[in-house]
Each structure stands twice: as C-alpha cells, then as structure tokens.
Amino acid sequence: MPKGLFDSEDHRFVDAISRLVYCNHFRPERLELERRALGNAYIATDPGKHERTAIRPLSPHVDKLVARAHRQVALCQKKLVTRRFISNRDRQRFVDLVFFVLFHDFADAFDQVISTAHEQGQTPGRIGFYERFQRELAGYFALGEVESPFPDARVFACFFQIRRAFHHIHQYIIGSSRAAMQLRARVWESIFTHDMSRYQRALYDRMGDVTTLISGDSGTGKELVARAIGFSRFIPFDETSRRFVDDFTGSFYGISLSALSPTLIESELFGHRRGAFTGASHDRKGYFEACEAFGTVFLDEIGDVDPSIQVKLLRVLQSRQFQRLGSTQSHGFSGKIVAATNRDLSLEMAENRFREDLYFRLCADRIRTPSLHEILQGDPEELRYLVRFIASRMLDSDEDVDSLADEVIRWVTDGLGQNYAWPGNFRELEQCLRNVLVTGSYRPEVLRGNSETLLADQLNAGMLTAEGMMRQYVTRVYSRNRNYEATARRLQVDRRTVKKYVDVELLAKLEERFGE
Numbered sequence: 001m002p003k004g005l006f007d008s009e010d011h012r013f014v015d016a017i018s019r020l021v022y023c024n025h026f027r028p029e030r031l032e033l034e035r036r037a038l039g040n041a042y043i044a045t046d047p048g049k050h051e052r053t054a055i056r057p058l059s060p061h062v063d064k065l066v067a068r069a070h071r072q073v074a075l076c077q078k079k080l081v082t083r084r085f086i087s088n089r090d091r092q093r094f095v096d097l098v099f100f101v102l103f104h105d106f107a108d109a110f111d112q113v114i115s116t117a118h119e120q121g122q123t124p125g126r127i128g129f130y131e132r133f134q135r136e137l138a139g140y141f142a143l144g145e146v147e148s149p150f151p152d153a154r155v156f157a158c159f160f161q162i163r164r165a166f167h168h169i170h171q172y173i174i175g176s177s178r179a180a181m182q183l184r185a186r187v188w189e190s191i192f193t194h195d196m197s198r199y200q201r202a203l204y205d206r207m208g209d210v211t212t213l214i215s216g217d218s219g220t221g222k223e224l225v226a227r228a229i230g231f232s233r234f235i236p237f238d239e240t241s242r243r244f245v246d247d248f249t250g251s252f253y254g255i256s257l258s259a260l261s262p263t264l265i266e267s268e269l270f271g272h273r274r275g276a277f278t279g280a281s282h283d284r285k286g287y288f289e290a291c292e293a294f295g296t297v298f299l300d301e302i303g304d305v306d307p308s309i310q311v312k313l314l315r316v317l318q319s320r321q322f323q324r325l326g327s328t329q330s331h332g333f334s335g336k337i338v339a340a341t342n343r344d345l346s347l348e349m350a351e352n353r354f355r356e357d358l359y360f361r362l363c364a365d366r367i368r369t370p371s372l373h374e375i376l377q378g379d380p381e382e383l384r385y386l387v388r389f390i391a392s393r394m395l396d397s398d399e400d401v402d403s404l405a406d407e408v409i410r411w412v413t414d415g416l417g418q419n420y421a422w423p424g425n426f427r428e429l430e431q432c433l434r435n436v437l438v439t440g441s442y443r444p445e446v447l448r449g450n451s452e453t454l455l456a457d458q459l460n461a462g463m464l465t466a467e468g469m470m471r472q473y474v475t476r477v478y479s480r481n482r483n484y485e486a487t488a489r490r491l492q493v494d495r496r497t498v499k500k501y502v503d504v505e506l507l508a509k510l511e512e513r514f515g516e
Contacts, residue, residue, distance in 0.1 A: 073098060122250060123244055178379060179370040183367075190367060227254075273326035289333075302341050371422070376422070411440075
C-alpha cells in the first residue's frame with residue numbers, strides 16, 4: 001500500500017492546520033486547534049485580552065504555526081517528486097497548508113492596502129504585489145501533482161477579504177468580555193457563514209442575497225457592526241488591470257430612517273426624477289442605484305419607518321427591483337441590505353405598526369448587540385478596558401490616558417456603583433468620560449416622568465449606590481420645604497447630615513424640570 005504524503009507524527013499538526021483554515025477565528029475552537037497543532041509548544045493565553053491596533057494578527061502563536069507549516073510544505077514538495085499516487089484527503093490537506101502559509105506571508109502587504117485605503121479614503125489602484133503572489137502560488141503547485149482548486153485572482157480576493165474582516169471586526173467591536181467575543185464571532189459568521197469551506201466554494205459572491213438585521217438598545221454600536229460587515233464583503237480582483245473591481249471604503253451607504261420624512265427617505269434610497277416633488281430640480285440616483293453588487297446599504301432604525309416605505313422596501317427585498325420617485329422605469333439592486341432597530345419588532349408587528357412579510361424578509365441573519373450593562377455584569381474588569389480605550393482617543397500620552405481612566409473609574413465606583421445600569425450604553429460612557437474630563441464629575445440624567453418616577457426607575461434598575469441614594473432622596477425631601485431643620489426631623493437625622501447630602505446641582509434641575 002502506498003505511503004501517504006504525511007508521516008504519522010505530522011498528522012496531528014496537518015489536520016489541525018487544515019481545520020484552522022476554515023474555522024471561525026473568534027470562536028474557542030481556534031484556540032483548541034492551535035493547541036492541538038503546537039502540542040507542548042503551545043502557551044495558553046486569554047483569548048479576550050487584546051489591545052486595539054490598526055490591524056491585529058490572528059493570535060500570538062501565528063509565527064510558530066507558520067514556521068512549522070512552511071517546513072511541512074517543503075517536505076511535502078520533496079515527496080511529490082517521487083509519489084505517483086496521492087489520496088484526495090492528502091491533496092486537500094496540502095492545499096490547506098499552502099493557503100495557510102501564503103495567507104500569512106502576504107498578510108502585511110494586504111494590511112498596508114487596508115491602512116492606505118482608510119487614510120486616503122479609497123482603495124489603492126493597481127496592486128503591485130499581485131505578480132509576486134501569483135509566482136509564489138504557482139511555485140507551490142509547480143510539480144503538477146496537486147493543483148490549486150480556485151483561480152489565482154479569486155484566492156487573492158478571498159485573502160484580502162479575510163484580512164479586512166479581521167481588521168474591521170477588531171476596529172469596530174472592542175472589548176475583552178465574553179459578550180464582546182461572542183459578538184465578534186457572530187459578525188464573522190454574518191460575513192462568511194458558519195462554514196468557510198462552503199463559503200469559498202459557492203457563496204463568496206452571493207452573500208448580498210442575505211439580509212442582515214441588527215437589533216439592540218440605542219448606543220450599543222449597531223452601526224459599527226453594520227460597517228464591519230459592509231467593509232468586509234468579498235470584492236473580485238481583476239487580473240488584467242491589477243485592481244479590485246470596487247472600493248470597499250466607498251461602498252457603504254448608511255441612512256437613518258427615523259431622521260427623515262417619507263419623501264426624503266424615498267429620494268435618498270430610490271432616487272428621484274426632476275420635478276418629482278418641490279425642490280427636485282434635477283434627476284438624482286438613490287443609494288439602491290449607486291450601490292454596486294459588492295456594496296452595502298445600511299437602513300438604520302428600520303422599526304421607525306412609515307408603512308408606505310415598508311411596502312417599497314419589501315419589493316426591493318423580494319424582487320430586487322425599484323423605481324425612482326416620479327418615474328415608472330424599473331432599476332435593479334444587486335448589493336446587500338443591512339438593517340438595524342432598537343425596537344421590539346415582534347411587538348411592533350402585534351400592534352400592526354410593522355409588516356410581518358417585511359420582517360421575515362429581513363431576519364434571515366439576525367445579530368443582537370449586547371448592552372453595556374450586560375457586558376459589565378459578565379466581566380466587571382471590562383469597564384477599565386473600555387474607559388482606557390475611550391480615553392486613548394481623547395488624549396495622546398499614556399500618562400494622561402491612565403490618569404483620566406483612574407479618575408473616571410473612581411467616580412463611577414464611588415458615585416454610580418458597580419451595578420449602575422448605563423441606560424445610555426456606550427454613548428453614555430463616552431459622555432461620562434467627557435464630563436469627568438471637563439468638570440471632574442458625572443451625574444446621569446433620566447429625562448422622563450416626574451422626580452418620583454425618575455427615582456423609582458433608578459432604584460429598580462440598580463443604578464444608585466447607597467451614597468447616591470441618600471443624595472437623591474435627601475435632596476428631593478429638602479426641595480419640598482427648603483428647610484434643613486424640617487428635613488432633618490422628617491428623615492430623623494441631624495441637620496449636618498442633611499447639609500452634607502443636599503446636591504445643589506440636582507436641586508436646580510428639579511426646580512427647572514418639575515417645579516419642585
């Protein structure tokens with residue numbers, strides 16, 4: 001019986017690398033495969049703890065894995081000279097090894113293209129290193145016993161897409177908590193599906209047919225998730241011109257549907273003919289017409305959209321056809337739609353405010369963004385990581401960043417407490433940092449109802465520390481009579497305690513808003 005292409009002691013490594021090529025790199029599976037591949041050389045790491053950089057490598061074990069994979073490929077090439085029979089399984093594993101080393105050999109070059117694209121606002125034109133990529137790819141298969149299963153340009157485009165996915169997922173979804181890691185893994189699936197092998201064979205150019213619906217509270221980063229998906233779509237590479245056929249930085253079209261009237265929404269999305277409405281002085285393309293096959297239209301706050309617009313959006317999703325406002329000519333839409341909402345669409349449908357048929361066209365791929373409270377409840381240490389990350393965008397020096405982060409953490413711990421609900425999510429955390437930076441303090445505001453309702457909401461949500469509760473309650477009682485002695489008698493404390501806990505700023509806000 002002929003020997004296989006791989007020795008028995010190499011099977012564990014080669015099988016692990018083969019699976020690593022197609023796994024979701026944001027799932028725990030990746031770490032297990034790396035451990036299996038490296039054996040005793042594997043060093044356990046916390047998968048969630050990472051620093052945000054422009055482009056982050058896959059893991060700290062990459063160099064070891066790539067070096068051994070290179071040696072394995074070279075050994076296989078020597079064996080291919082004399083082997084007349086190679087099993088289909090060994091052929092596939094050799095291809096996977098080649099793709100693994102080639103991907104990492106060109107990672108820095110792809111990363112430079114991504115960085116340049118974001119700096120300049122467009123993808124660079126001619127990609128000069130494609131010729132070198134082709135030569136190296138051809139060199140691995142020069143013996144002819146094993147062939148690359150895909151055209152060179154498609155492999156090149158797929159590698160570029162994977163690097164963009166790593167970059168944008170890490171750029172837009174920060175944090176080291178379990179919730180953040182799960183969200184990154186879920187976004188990876190939205191880009192590549194759960195089966196990367198099938199994606200590469202048959203779905204790489206068809207994911208525009210799948211609509212993604214992102215749900216979550218306001219301030220949880222739904223648009224950032226949409227951008228991570230939109231900026232990471234597959235874009236073909238043209239061998240003749242040595243250019244990608246579309247610019248990923250300019251192929252994302254976002255619109256907030258809650259901020260515009262139905263007429264303006266139609267004009268933005270579908271375009272209009274001259275004279276279609278007052279002020280339409282010329283023909284105009286809408287987002288659906290401007291978006292190319294590998295672009296993305298992001299419909300933010302779709303739960304707020306008028307029923308008349310829902311009907312037209314349904315037609316786009318069903319038939320991929322639309323008409324400009326004021327025109328009867330049909331146009332085709334070939335891009336991807338990503339929608340987002342902070343509303344409970346099941347409730348909206350029950351109240352007949354949102355169409356069921358539109359919902360079921362939207363929900364093929366659903367992602368939920370976790371609230372900041374959920375993230376911090378799962379990992380309280382995450383607060384320092386997030387605070388320092390936000391501070392690093394405000395200040396340049398590490399010393400100033402650490403100083404502000406320490407000040408914010410102290411204020412949150414003493415003034416708000418570990419169980420504060422963060423109703424404004426990440427936006428509120430950013431405002432907290434700005435408040436502390438400017439005034440040295442942060443006092444959250446809940447802007448609905450009367451003062452009793454506000455206090456009840458904060459208590460029910462666990463938003464107040466004992467200190468904060470005393471400050472809130474004493475100030476409210478004092479606001480009724482403006483008398484320290486009377487307030488002290490009512491609360492059964494001494495006058496000095498009342499003076500200590502009366503919050504002058506809160507008192508002024510109560511008078512302004514509620515006439516107390």
